[in-house]
Amino acid sequence: xxxxxxxxxxxxxxxxxxxxxxxxxxxxxxxxxxxxxxxxxxxxxxxxxxxxxxxxxxxxxxxxxxxxxxxxxxxxxxxxxxxxxxxxxxxxxxxxxxxxxxxxxxxxxxxxxxxxxxxxxxxxxxxxxxxxxxxxxxxxxxxxxxxxxxxxxxxxxxxxxxxxxxxxxxxxxxxxxxxxxxxxxxxxxxxxxxxxxxxxxxxxxxxxxxxxxxxxxxxxxxxxxxxxxxxxxxxxxxxxxxxxxxxxxxxxxxxxxxxxxxxxxxxxxxxxxxxxxxxxxxxxxxxxxxxxxxxxxxxxxxxxxxxxxxxxxxxxxxxxxxxxxxxxxxxxxxxxxxxxxxxxxxxxxxxxxxxxxxxxxxxxxxxxxxxxxxxxxxxxxxxxxxxxxxxxxxxxxxxxxxxx
Numbered sequence: 001x002x003x004x005x006x007x008x009x010x011x012x013x014x015x016x017x018x019x020x021x022x023x024x025x026x027x028x029x030x031x032x033x034x035x036x037x038x039x040x041x042x043x044x045x046x047x048x049x050x051x052x053x054x055x056x057x058x059x060x061x062x063x064x065x066x067x068x069x070x071x072x073x074x075x076x077x078x079x080x081x082x083x084x085x086x087x088x089x090x091x092x093x094x095x096x097x098x099x100x101x102x103x104x105x106x107x108x109x110x111x112x113x114x115x116x117x118x119x120x121x122x123x124x125x126x127x128x129x130x131x132x133x134x135x136x137x138x139x140x141x142x143x144x145x146x147x148x149x150x151x152x153x154x155x156x157x158x159x160x161x162x163x164x165x166x167x168x169x170x171x172x173x174x175x176x177x178x179x180x181x182x183x184x185x186x187x188x189x190x191x192x193x194x195x196x197x198x199x200x201x202x203x204x205x206x207x208x209x210x211x212x213x214x215x216x217x218x219x220x221x222x223x224x225x226x227x228x229x230x231x232x233x234x235x236x237x238x239x240x241x242x243x244x245x246x247x248x249x250x251x252x253x254x255x256x257x258x259x260x261x262x263x264x265x266x267x268x269x270x271x272x273x274x275x276x277x278x279x280x281x282x283x284x285x286x287x288x289x290x291x292x293x294x295x296x297x298x299x300x301x302x303x304x305x306x307x308x309x310x311x312x313x314x315x316x317x318x319x320x321x322x323x324x325x326x327x328x329x330x331x332x333x334x335x336x337x338x339x340x341x342x343x344x345x346x347x348x349x350x351x352x353x354x355x356x357x358x359x360x361x362x363x364x365x366x367x368x369x370x371x372x373x374x375x376x377x378x379x380x381x382x383x384x385x386x387x388x389x390x391x392x393x394x395x396x397x398x399x400x401x402x403x404x
Contacts, residue, residue: 008053010064016094017072018087024069026095030056034235036141037095038064038107039088039116042080047213051228058232058362063095067115088119089126096136103138105235109211113145121164139238140166141231143173144208147187167195171234173227175206199237201230202256204384222300226382229363233381236362237261256384257369257394260376266291266368267358271325271348274335279348282374284321288399289370290386292324293355296337298364300383309344310387314403320395321345327361328353371399 010027017023029052036055040048045066052062068080069087083091096104108116120140170191174184184200191198203210205219215224240261269281269291281289292308294301312322322345326334331349338347355361362381369378377399384391392403 008049010049010052011056016065016091018069018083018090020084020087021072022069022081022083022087023072024066024083024091026091027052027064029053029062029064030060032056032059032061033097033099033102034059034105034239035061035063035095035097035102036105036107036235037092038062039067039091039112039119040064040109041112042066042068044109044212047211051211054228055231058228060232060235065091067112083115083119085115085118085122088115089123092119092123092137093127100136102136103239104136105139105141105238106137107141107143107231108145109143110208111146113142113147116140116142117147117164120166124164124166137168139169139171139235141171141173141234141238143211144175144203145172145187147190165194169197169199169238171199171201171238173201173203173230173234175203175208175210177207199234199258201234201258203227203230204256204382222303222383226300226363230381233362236360257378257380257391260368260379263375263377265374266370266376267355269325269348269355269359271350271355273346273348274331274338279323279346281323281370284323284370285374286372287318288315288320288372288395288401289374290320290322291368291370292322293327293359293361293364293366294324295327295329295364296334297329301365302341304365304383304386305341305343307384307386307388309342311392312345314387314392315401316404319401324348325350325355327355327364369395369399 008029010029011031012028014026014028015023016026027049029049038048038052048064052064055062066080067083067088069083070080092104092106106116106120123137172187172191174187188198188200203223205217206223207214207220210216210220210224211227215221266281270278273279281291290308290311296302308322308324312320324343324345325348327350329349330351334347334349359366365381365383367380367384368376371377396402
């Protein structure tokens with residue numbers, strides 16, 4: 001962990017009694033109708049507190065708690081004890097919102113995933129007969145989880161736990177380390193065998209630990225800055241059980257783009273470009289459109305502009321168009337910025353942020369691929385290198401156009 005990292009303070013900390021004469025603390029960040037119970041470890045507390053504070057800014061209520069507890073009885077030395085699945089199930093039960101219509105999501109990172117799944121399984125075995133309770137538990141989010149595929153072979157390099165039949169929607173974030181990408185397909189398959197709907201998303205240019213104070217490279221720091229928006233989008237996806245699963249990413253030769261859940265016609269979009277001319281998205285029908293929402297203050301947005309330029313150059317403008325929308329900034333400010341970082345494609349201006357609601361924007365950059373009929377086909381939240389060969393191949397194969 002970064003030794004200079006100082007932790008944010010929670011809005012409230014409460015002590016929760018557990019069986020076995022133990023007690024632990026829950027730290028609350030934010031106050032909202034959607035609650036996330038995050039099982040953490042003491043070793044990463046400072047970084048976790050900071051991330052929890054950022055997540056709360058996305059209208060999420062974060063309940064951060066440890067996988068360890070201490071004895072209730074006063075003692076000179078209170079040695080923390082690892083929580084059993086039964087104790088974790090008690091924490092899940094204690095974290096359910098008092099209003100039945102408010103959902104609870106569970107979140108864990110890395111090594112915490114195994115204990116989290118064991119606790120969740122115990123909770124479901126205890127409360128599975130109570131639909132009102134199980135209905136409140138809406139989904140599970142895992143970030144680069146450490147799980148075993150075959151517990152009888154602890155030395156196996158495949159780190160996927162035998163699945164539990166949660167029958168929950170699950171969202172998995174995975175780093176792009178080659179060794180982790182190889183296990184992604186097996187992870188998704190194992191989770192689906194438990195009757196779970198599984199969504200997956202790659203965290204580009206990252207290694208394990210970057211969410212917990214170990215982000216070192218510029219790329220990891222950029223990804224860290226957009227992760228709260230990505231997690232908020234994941235929660236929104238899990239909250240809609242009618243959504244179809246997004247295509248899973250299994251190796252470095254496939255695209256990180258996700259199938260858009262609706263596959264419907266895009267919302268209306270009529271905005272001025274930098275010259276003041278009104279551009280209507282409908283006028284681009286007949287072409288494949290990459291629509292990119294961004295802002296000049298957003299580092300990942302800036303980083304991907306050169307690759308968007310290169311992507312446009314790979315295709316005829318009669319077949320494929322990159323179209324971007326700057327959200328919430330003044331025309332003069334945008335023009336000044338583009339003098340230093342030029343965009344070789346149309347830039348539209350949404351000074352009043354009028355598209356945030358109809359397009360349900362929760363992260364910058366947010367990018368959508370539209371087919372020739374104007375339907376939302378694919379989406380991605382966060383920055384990408386858009387001129388990577390596998391992305392170009394994916395666009396060709398799935399949207400019916402050919403690069404030059």
